[in-house]
Amino acid sequence: MTGSPELLERVLQLQSPLFAGIDPMLLIEWLEAAEMRYLAGNSSVLSADQANRETFLVISGQLLVTLQQGGATPLATISPGEVFGEVSTLTLGETTAWVRAEQASEVLVIEREHLLAWAQQSHQLALNLLQLLGERLRHSNLHARGAQSLNQQLQTRALSDALTGALNRHWLDQHLESLRLCPELALLMVDIDHFKAINDTHGHSCGDAVLRAVATTLRHALRPSDALVRLGGEEFLVICRQEASQAAAEGLGERLRQAVQHLQSDDLPPVTISIGVALRTPGEGWEAQLERADTALYRAKRNDRNRVELG
Template identity: 40%
Template sequence: MSKHHPLLQSFGALLVLDADSRHIQATSTNLEALVGLSASSQKITLNQLLGKRMAQRARRELQGQQRLAAPLVFNHGSDKQARLQLRAYRSGEHVIMEIEPLVIVGQRRLLGAINEQFIKLTEAANQDELLTYLVNEVRQLTGFERVTVCHFDPDWHGHIVAEAKDTQLPTLVGQRMAASDVPPTLRRAYARHPVRFIEDANASFEQLVPNDFPINLDASVLRAPAPERQCYMESLGVRSMLCVAMQRDTGLWGLLSCFSTTPHPVPASVRDAVHILVQMVTERLALLRARQEARYLKRVQDSLMPATSPHQEPQSPQQLLFNHADTWMTMFRAHGIALWIAGAVYQVGKTPTPEAISQFVIRLGNAHTHSGPWCTRRIAKEPLTSSLAMPEQSGVLAVPLPMNPAQRAWLCFFRPEQVEALYWSMQPTSQVTPSICNSPPAAWYEEIIGSSDAWQRVERLAAVKLGEDLTLAISSYEIGMLNMHLENERKALAAANQRLEQLAHFDPLTQVWNRYRIEQAIDTELVAAKRYGAGFALLLFDVDHFKTINDTHGHSLGDDVLVALARLVESSLRGCDYFGRWGGEEFVVLATHSDLQAALGLAERLRTLLTTLHVEGLKQLVTVSIGIAVWQSGDSCKTLIARADQAMYRAKREGRDRVEIADGEIA
């Protein structure tokens, strides 16, 4: 469909005005039928169409804005009984106005229903409950024959994960759609315009008058479906469709789609309600996922806690691996683990031969230089591993351990082949596609071999944290062994103790205190506070959108951001304050002899200072979210950190780049 000869659906009328919204330059051919004014007239004014007061209001609200904040409602016709609603937005140098009949669906009832839906959403405990609730509510709101939620995998293939439908229709849950059904251009369009409604794909469409007026109507809800979209709908056996994108910070998560085999009008207010409901569900899904990941990370972190305790006898790398391998294999869904340190290979479960692991590690050392993990789910097809003898393995996750600056150690998790049975809604090469609503699609079965389960983002993050704790535990063991030979190895002991100090107390990347050392400092301040009443404050902060930096620019630049941030903060603190890396992109400032007001001042100063941070290769502004907790009688290190953590996450929820104090503390 050429943007110079756009076609429009007839459930609403469209006007094109100049940038000041004063002169109508083009109208759709159904304007007369909708509002009683001829589309061919060149003397129509906005005042005639809307009335003088409404026209002035529309101009006023559009001044300096991209679109009207909300639709405007006005009466028209000789008896002034016809109620219409107007939406307006800018497209280049023009203003587009869309007019639809206002269908009364019980606004108060609709708002009350949305509020009730929000309450029910907060009660949903998992993704399946949320999505089942979503499709049922949307079907009840819209009356469509079928409502589905399609989730996109990393390769952009769709998977039908939820559905509500007429009882006589076959189910589509579990079927998949090829990535070609939602090509990149369509995905980008959904990112800009998340709602797409087609009332009747077979209807006669309206035109603009004059029909050669140059205007882009991609953002218009009235735009007619492109020929390829009409063909697609015809192949599905549907005539009406409403689609709403489920957009997260990380991109397009999925698509809610409503289908009908007959023309199906949906009032604008109902479409808006569906969009709001989809947004609420998408946010709730993200929250549930974050909670699930936090619990998982905690379990992984706690798995090695006894071995890293100062009161626990140090264990050798082999003992550590054997004692914890079963737990780790369960957590990481692996069937084998290998630990490679300075040429020595320790193995548990089903792993490649020591020779193959050594070759793998050597290649990794040359090809993978940053501190993040490396993984693949297709060993036989990955260039780095395809020539290695790993017959029982299909997936591997490798984490570097900074044991030695000259040569890193590696922790490797192996996964077996996971044969995956996929049922596609149609075979991509098929020329005949059955109706999606009238008869069961001829599902195309495909068996995926040679791949393991995918390594999830949270699993990769957990593996890195486990590697950091394992590095500390192994280093403690090595130092312990050196101390046993103190008399014979004095020089070696001195070097080892210096190395232990660095590993045990300082973060290897940023060279500031690590979590273990900052916890020691907090415990010391707690003792002083209890004994002498010497108050102090804790600032916990996190780099905003750090994952986006890593995903966009790579882990190497992400490391540079953390190092630069640490240097800037460290140089701006008082001599009596302590600073450390809590983990990942989180840092802690321990402000001694500080009350709440002093802590707030310090936090705001740090927040403002960090916006000036410059890192080569990074154009975006670096901001942080800061949570403050001030010592209270009865506090422990755990409770103090927990209150600061809650405040920090509240700062993130409130919009990031801000400071929040813990609950119960008054500024």
């Protein structure tokens, strides 16, 4: 019999938040209206996107919550004393996940009509339900924040160069249209001098360390509004949206050159860079400006390197 003293004792021992503070005499009356349901291991209790009018209190065993039917990785486990199904029961909304028994389990099944009647009968039960819903909402928000943070991390990784931390060509492709429309734009093509010789002489691990050190030095010398993009190999592109004069753009290039030249480390060989600068002219397109910066860079490399040339 559902409302037996034995079941009442089991429910009280669970100390479930659903029945916290409820008079045992009232609780045994409620248990008469509830159904004890026995679940075989791996049996399904709730399916996602389905209407549900039942709230479940786990009496024994353990259940799993998954986002896919039969999903191998559970989102959560539900242990004795815990409640599930109350949100869709009270809101008459659809369920959002699958719930299945991980092992042979017992659950107390409460119909929506009974739950609402009990809440009207007992302010304590109504308060317990509000606390359960509030806790469910808090966990949902934490999960959403965690998912958002993960998405942001994945997006950052997708748009960043794994070795140097600079932006990559995917980022450049995403922002290319806005860069085409920017009326005041300075491009600085940066190339590490004698990089092949560094790799050949000191090894590729040293070459990687040089790339990381140069990228870090350049980032620290730039403003938050500037962008550093690794185009590939030892070549970088600095994009400045606020350099309205040739002198300012050339001055920035010189500051970057000196910052790298003064880079000192016991683990690195001496490093210098060459820079080609191109300031956008009226009516000039992105490709033409980039080509001028590239031409200026090769002029700097032909003129003994470790210098800034204007395109």
